[in-house]
Amino acid sequence: MLSVRRSVVRPITRLVAARSLSSMVSRSASSAASLRLAPTFTAAGRATAGRAITAAWSRGYADVLVVKVPNMADSISEGTLKTWHKKVGDFVRADEEVATIETDKIDVAVNSPTSGIIVEQFAQEEDTVVVSADLFKLEKKDASEAPAAAAAPAPAAAAAPAPAAAAPTPVAAAPAAAPAPAVAPVAALKPAAAPAKLAAHAPAASPVAGRAEDREKMTRMRLRIAERLKESQNTAASLTTFNEIDMSAIMEFRSKVKDQVLKDHGIKLGFMSAFIKAAAYGIKHVPVINARIEGNEVVYPNYVDVSVAVATPKGLVTPILRNSHSQSLLEIEQSLSAAAAKARDGKLAIEDMSGGTFTISNGGVFGSMFGTPIINMPQSAILGMHAVKERAVVINGKVEVRPVMYVCLTYDHRLIDGREATTFLMKVKEAIEDPRRMLL
Numbered sequence: 123m124l125s126v127r128r129s130v131v132r133p134i135t136r137l138v139a140a141r142s143l144s145s146m147v148s149r150s151a152s153s154a155a156s157l158r159l160a161p162t163f164t165a166a167g168r169a170t171a172g173r174a175i176t177a178a179w180s181r182g183y184a185d186v187l188v189v190k191v192p193n194m195a196d197s198i199s200e201g202t203l204k205t206w207h208k209k210v211g212d213f214v215r216a217d218e219e220v221a222t223i224e225t226d227k228i229d230v231a232v233n234s235p236t237s238g239i240i241v242e243q244f245a246q247e248e249d250t251v252v253v254s255a256d257l258f259k260l261e262k263k264d265a266s267e268a269p270a271a272a273a274a275p276a277p278a279a280a281a282a283p284a285p286a287a288a289a290p291t292p293v294a295a296a297p298a299a300a301p302a303p304a305v306a307p308v309a310a311l312k313p314a315a316a317p318a319k320l321a322a323h324a325p326a327a328s329p330v331a332g333r334a335e336d337r338e339k340m341t342r343m344r345l346r347i348a349e350r351l352k353e354s355q356n357t358a359a360s361l362t363t364f365n366e367i368d369m370s371a372i373m374e375f376r377s378k379v380k381d382q383v384l385k386d387h388g389i390k391l392g393f394m395s396a397f398i399k400a401a402a403y404g405i406k407h408v409p410v411i412n413a414r415i416e417g418n419e420v421v422y423p424n425y426v427d428v429s430v431a432v433a434t435p436k437g438l439v440t441p442i443l444r445n446s447h448s449q450s451l452l453e454i455e456q457s458l459s460a461a462a463a464k465a466r467d468g469k470l471a472i473e474d475m476s477g478g479t480f481t482i483s484n485g486g487v488f489g490s491m492f493g494t495p496i497i498n499m500p501q502s503a504i505l506g507m508h509a510v511k512e513r514a515v516v517i518n519g520k521v522e523v524r525p526v527m528y529v530c531l532t533y534d535h536r537l538i539d540g541r542e543a544t545t546f547l548m549k550v551k552e553a554i555e556d557p558r559r560m561l562l
Contacts, residue, residue, distance in 0.1 A: 185262040187236065191223065191251045194230050195472040200252045201225040202342055203245050213239050215265055220258065223251060226346030227475065229436075229468050232257060237265040248339075343437045354499045359535040362494040365547045367554050369510050369525040372396050375557055387452060393507075394430070394484060395454040396554060401482060401505055402426045402447040403560050404549035410538055411531075411546045412479045414500045420537060429478035429498055430458065432465040433488075439465050440498060442478045482507065486527065495532050503533040503543070505550070 194201060201223040208220045214234040221232040242259040245251050340348075354360075372393065380391045405412045405426055413422045426447035429440040441461035446454060464470045481498040486509040495506040506529060513526040529550065533543045553559050 185238075186241070187238070187260045187262060188256050189220075189232070189235060189258050189260055191253050191255045191257050192230065192232060193253055194223070194225055195227070198225050198227065198253070198472075200250055201230065203247055203249050203251050204229070206243065206247060208240055210240050210243055213237075213263065213267070214260070224342050226342040227472060228343075228470055234260060236260070236262055237267075238262040341436055347437045350499065351496050354497050357499060358497050358502075360494075360497055360532055361535045361540070361543070362530050362532045363540065363543050363547060364492075364528060364530045365544075365551055367527045367529055367551050368515065369393075369527050369554065372554050372557055373510075373525060383452065383455075387456070389452070389455050389459055391451070391455055392458075393510075394458055394482070395451045396557065397482060397484075397505070397507060397550070398428050398430075398443065398446050398454050398458070399449075399451055399560050400550045400553035401428065401480060403553045404546045405480065406447070407549050408542050408546040410542050411503045411533070413537060414479070414502055415534070415537055416500070423479050425479070427477050427479045429475075429481040429501070430461065431481060431483040431495075431498075432462055434465055434468070436468075439470060439475060440478065440481060441465055441470055441474050442476070444477075481505070486510065492528060492530075494530060497532055497534055502537050503531055503546075506530040506532065 191201075202225075203221060204224045205222045206220070207222070208214055208218075214220055214237065216236050217233045219231045220234050220240070223230045223232060238260040240258055241261045244256045244258060251257065376391055376393070376396075383389060383391045409422055410420075412426060413420050415421075425445055428443045428446045430443060432439050432441060441464065443449075443454060443457045443461065449457070461470075461474065464474065478498065479501060481495075481501055481504040483493075483495045483504060484507040485493050485495075486507050490508050491511070492508060493506050495504045497504050508528045508530075510525045510527045512523050514521050515524045515526065516522075517524070529547065531543050531547050
């Protein structure tokens with residue numbers, strides 16, 4: 123029985139194999155014939171075409187780049203995607219800003235690593251994005267392709283005047299279209315009934331409209347500022363002491379040299395640099411003002427890095443002027459101008475605000491007369507400047523009018539006693555009223 127089955131199966135198998143071989147031969151012959159009919163597809167041509175297809179296939183994968191959310195700082199793991207500056211289909215150049223991510227400290231610009239076209243965005247505005255997550259997909263293109271893409275809208279712009287020439291035509295056709303509006307008033311009568319019903323409620327609605335409320339989401343920076351300020355109030359034993367400074371000497375000094383400084387160095391000499399220098403002078407005599415508490419220890423830095431409070435549209439930031447104790451007034455003013463420009467332009471980096479041993483806040487630029495600034499933790503003190511006003515003061519038994527500024531020092535009473543705080547403030551007063559002391 124087994125031999126019979128084998129005798130039947132083997133011929134069938136041979137028949138199927140023969141038919142398959144015949145089909146393969148016929149297809150090969152057909153392909154060979156087609157190749158003979160196309161003389162341009164030589165052996166070298168077929169090899170070149172194969173390489174081109176392989177290269178195109180490779181570029182389909184190699185020329186697409188997924189850009190991820192960049193590292194923003196050691197302490198920042200996420201942010202809010204505030205703005206897409208480019209949309210899908212836009213061409214971007216290398217290092218061109220594509221998006222802005224808001225964190226609780228700074229705004230981070232996401233730039234394109236190379237030239238190309240944005241083909242996909244993985245997040246929407248106001249979404250929370252995590253460091254190293256996919257942000258957008260970029261199809262790499264050569265930078266030379268950008269002008270062609272940018273020039274494309276030009277013909278459309280050139281064609282824009284054409285409708286102006288065609289404008290008289292609709293005017294001539296207007297009388298022909300006149301019968302159509304005849305039906306419109308009939309339809310317009312139906313919606314008119316609804317306002318008539320609401321007319322009785324109109325007087326009640328007007329006062330409500332005048333008492334509307336607008337709501338907006340707090341930015342990450344504002345939330346962080348609120349958290350830090352409240353942390354300072356809950357942690358430090360804050361106390362504030364005041365004094366007044368006769369600004370006559372420093373104003374006279376400034377008026378003598380400001381034009382020459384502007385001419386030689388291109389910067390405007392202000393009062394802030396003098397107060398930073400005076401603070402460093404005071405810290406030299408009272409080092410505890412520059413100290414901070416860490417656990418059960420007190421840390422005394424042997425340098426003075428002054429944090430300067432700067433108001434920006436998004437909130438208060440404190441860029442740091444490094445090594446203020448060893449800088450001249452001109453060097454401090456130059457550093458201050460650079461930091462203020464960065465703050466206004468939103469270009470401050472984390473390293474520009476990290477650290478700081480002492481803070482100065484100048485509410486006088488807004489006209490403030492008195493204030494009690496909040497300590498910038500983990501620092502232990504902050505100097506508050508205010509507006510300069512002419513006041514009657516007694517000089518050598520005579521009443522004179524002098525420009526006077528009230529200053530204050532808010533300090534952490536856990537570390538700094540009243541004697542040290544008052545002594546420091548007196549040293550600042552002495553340095554401003556007689557700038558020659560800062561040269562000693």
